[in-house]
Amino acid sequence: MDRPAANEGEDTRLGAPSRLAQTRPPRMPHHHLPRPELFRAASEPSLPDAPATVTAILGGAGTGKSVLAAEYAASATGSCWLTVTDQHTVLDQLRQSVLTARTDSAQMQDLRPPDPLSRHGDDFLIVIDDAHLITDRQVTDRLAELIRWAPASTRFAVVGRFEPPGLLTRARQDCRVVNINGEHLAFTAPQVNALGHRYGRTLDDETTRRLLRHTHGWAAAVALWLGDSTASAGAIVPGSLLTDYLHARILGGRSDRVQQILAGGAVPGEVSDELLVELTGETNAPAALLHVAAEEAFLSVSRRDDRLRFRFLPMALRFFAEHPAVGPQPTTRRAALAARSHLAHHRYADAVAAAVASADAATLTAVLGDENVRLTLVDSPQLLIDELADIRLEADTPDAVKLVVAVADTLAAGTLLLRDSVDYLTYTPQLQPLCDAVVALVAATTAPGVVPTTPPVDTQQASLSRLAHRDNDVYPSGMRQYAEIHTALAATILGDYPTAAKALSHAALIAAATSDESLAAAVGLARLPLATLSGDLRAATPPPRTTGPRTPGETESLTILGHMFAELAAHYRLEPIPPDPVWRTAIDGQPNHVQRTIRLLSTLIDGQSSRSHPESDLFPTGDQETLPKPVLALTAAETQQRLVDRREMRLAAAFARHVRLNLGDCAETVVTQAQLGHAGDRTPALRSAVDGSTTHHHPATVVWAGVLLAITDSHNSQAWLAEALATAERSGAYLPFLSLREKALPLLDEHSATIAPPSWLRARLRDTANRVRLSPKEVQVLLCLAEPQTVGDVAERLFVSVNTAKTHIRQIYRKLGVSTRREALAEARRQGLL
Structure with missing residues (x-):
């Protein structure tokens, strides 16, 4: 039998990339073993008036599926071959493959019924290799339609690791389907001996035992056992190159560790570079072979029975990090996939890092909500900050993740100042609020309207209480101040600003009482990201220049970071700020971790300043999107409230959580009714938030309550509106007006004679009122x-x-x-x- 020629320019050497698009059969091995019984079953012709024949060749990687299909294709009068690489282009590639294979291609313009293949002549075979990659329902329907309407002289071969969902089920209703499974493809010992005898090789008992133990990849192992590795490996299915080569190592018996891995024994938690070199048998593992391993790892990540490739995920992540332009999936998708894989294999540190890098709310919730991850973070709380600070930032990383990284970098810089208390993190208590905060930050900015899955409010409050009121037996003498810093971090991101302010004040008092300049510097540095997240511009001021254990360079670094956080906070709070170019010219000479943070904050500031304008024209009408993206998520409720006008109760309930944290006595039903415009006895609860509340509640909460009272309390509407506008002007918390624009605009118009809001606010409300409303x-x-x-x-x-x-x-x-x-x-x- 003549062997089909390889694709022109196709690299058939070991290590060729695995996902090359193929429109011809792979090159046959020099020592392939004919399988007459399988060949007869596959090629048995149908009766003239019978429906088309579909041969399903299904088996694991390396079982010889494509070799058998290539032999089958070579026997047909005419054939076309397609190896699936992208399910969305299957139909176009198959059409082109048929046109190329036909001598009268002009007759074949489209793959449409009723009779697209009737003029091709007798005995025409269409082979679809790697068909298990087809999951798109539309593609499956079109292929099933093509099979149904094909003439009896046309045959199909569907080759894959498992059945394409739905394709063969429909084909069995209209056609004759011949099944050839992996166990049929496996060689028997006499067949292997006959093949070895043909090539002068003797199969001893030990090799036979090894081969019989490993049916997965059997055909590949037999081919490589024959010794012609370079020629045979190029003939095996490209997607299984790694598996084939590993089985060659089993047969050669060069490494007990490799044998142990492939035999399903103890598998190391991470595959080292040395082991990779041993597995590939090369001094330097070829990049193309590593590419194969990486793609195979991701293709098999969801298959619980394929533990071998599961263990190559760390190597795969490393490969894609070094080759960002290569990869079967987008960066964020790869990171989410890796996070779930690390979690399944108990690699919690890797899972946290990959989950944050994925910027995927569902993945973050799954990883940070895992009990084992929480226990790990409690045992080693610095882990979360370290992983946030060390994640790889891609060009498409959302601003929310970049900000979290900047906060982590800044906190890490603060810990460097605590030279005499490097072990303080060992005593940090429950970090559940901090985990929930990271989920809320990313979820609120990457998926509008998504309510992150967080523990009930009572659970959060209990965690905060434990965090804020630890006894000295938990924190040894002199360590309580660090508990206060972490309490402030968790409480601020969760929206409990009074608790955060109280905790920072306690830490500052302890620092002053002990004359601890390092602690004072750390508290001042902690105020920067916390103030930025809470929107408190007055707290987001540069820490004072003090003497003490800090060097002049460290003082300068803190000052630069302080200015940057203040400017960033101003942009996010919709307030203009005079340009301060100090930090733009002071990057050189700073420590590496400070340079990283400065550059990161610089990209965020530049991105926001491009959408910000002077106060007189902050929101001009036009095509440019001028409302800054609420990356800081001052509270989860404020972000979610943008959808309240669609009458979604779950979002109103989310706002109620915020109010319960900040108002205390305000019941959820009261706030829900107020948000949806229903009547109810909510005035006393809302009044308690406004009357003399600037020292007790966050300004954003005061504005919310004032606007709601102005809408619902008609007798005192003007007074409540004036109070809300005054608070918003002082703090920049205008988001409640924008969220309630349908009710706020008529309110402002009604009192326009006595109350003058900023001109940009009225223009913005009128502009947003005319926007399209989508369900x-x-x-x-x-x-x-x-x-x-x-x-x-x-x-x-x-x-x-x-x-x-x-x-x-x-x-x-x-x-x-x-x-x-x-x-x-x-x-x-x-x-x-x-």
């Missing part, structure tokens, strides 16, 4: 349209039918007044919907 499901569809996804992908992601997804898309187009996806995305960005 929650339409918002989800719009977010999916912003990514390179087909309608089928959108439907699958949202768990709806394709027709339902199309209906939502049509409604979005109608509301936006557009006719294409490009126009819809542009209009959505112009209106601030994206």
Whole structure:
């Protein structure tokens, strides 16, 4: 039998990249063993009027599926071959492959019924290799339709590790399906002996025992045992190169560790570079072979029965970090996948780092919500800060993650000043509030409207209480001040600003009483990110220059970071700030960790300043999106409240959580009714938040209560409105007005004769009042349209039918007044919907 020629320019050497698009069969091994019984089963012709024949060749990697399919294709009068690399281009690639294989290609213009293949002549075979990668329902439906309408002389071979979902089920209803499974592909001992005899090799009992033990990759192991490694490896399925080569190591018996890994014994938690070199048998593992291993690890990450490739995930992550342009999935998706894999294999530190890098709320919740991860963080609380500070920042990393990293860097810089108390973190108590805070930060800015899965409010308050009121037997003498710093961090991000302010004040008093300049510097440094997160501009001021154990360089670093956090806070709080170029020219000469933080904050500041304007024209009308992205998430409620006007009770309940933390006695039902405009006895509870409350409650809460009272208490509406505007002017907390724009604008118009709000606020309210309102499901569809996804992908992601997804898309187009996806995305960005 003649061997099909390899693709022109195709690299068939060991280590060739695994995901090359193939439109021809792979090159046959020099020492392949004919399988007459399988060949007869696959190629048995159908009756003239019988439906088409589909041969399903299913088995694990390295079992010889593609070799058998190539032999099958070579026997046909005409054939075309397609190795699936991208399920979304399967139909186009298959059409081109058929056109290339046909002599009268002009007759074949499209793969459409009723009779697209009737003019090709007799005995035509279509092979779809790696078909298990096809999961798209639309592609599966089109292929099933093609098989159904094909003439009897056309045969199909579907090759993969498992059945493509739905394809063969439908094919069995209309066609004759021949199944060839992995156990049928395995060689028997007499077959292997006959093959070895042909090539002058003797199969001893020990080798036979090893081969019989490993049916997965059997064909590859036999081929490599014959010795022609370079030629045979290029003929095996490219996606299983790594598995094939590892089985070659088993047969060669060069390493007990390799044998132990492949035999399913003890597997090291992380594959070292030395072991990789041993596995590949090379002095330097070829990058292409590592690429194969990396892709195989990710392709198999969800398969619980494939533990071998699970163990190569650390190496895969390392490879993709060194080759960012290469990879089967986007950076954030890879990180989310890796985080869940690390969690499943009890590598909690790696799981935390990958989860934060993924910027995926669901992954963060899963990892930080795991009990074992929490216990690990309690035992080693510095772990979370270290992992946040060390994650790899990509170009598409959301601003929220960058800010968290900047905060972690700053806190890490503060710990460097505590030279005499390096072990203080050992005594840090429960970090559950801090974990919840990280989830809330990322979730609020990466998925609008997502309510992060956090413990009940009572649980959070209990954790904060334990954090703030530890006895001295937990914190040894002289260590209580550090508990106060961590209490402030957790409480601030959770929105309990009074607790945070109290904790920082306690730490500052302890520092003053003990004349501890290092502690004072650490407290001052801790105020910077905390004040930025809480929006308190007065607290986000540069720490004073003091003498003591700090060097002049350290003092300068703290001053620079203080100015940067103050400027960043001003941008996020919608307030102008005079430019301070000091930090822009002082990067050189700073310690490495300070330089990293300065550069990171610089990108955030520049990104916000490009959308900010002088106060007189802060929000001009036009195409430019001028409302700064609420990266800081002053409270989770303020971000979620943007959807309250859609009458979503869950978002009103989220706001109630915020109010319960900050107002105390205000019941959830009262706030929910107030938000939705219903009547109720809520005035006393809201009044308690406004009357003399600036020293007890965060300014944003005061503004919320004032606006709600102005809307609901008609007799004192003017007074409440004036109080809310005055508080907003002092603190910059204008977001409640913007969130309640439908009710706030008529209120301002009603009292325009006596109350004069900033001109930009009224203009912004009028601009947003005219924006298109989308339903929650339409918002989800719009977010999916912003990514390179087909309608089928959108439907699958949202768990709806394709027709339902199309209906939502049509409604979005109608509301936006557009006719294409490009126009819809542009209009959505112009209106601030994206």
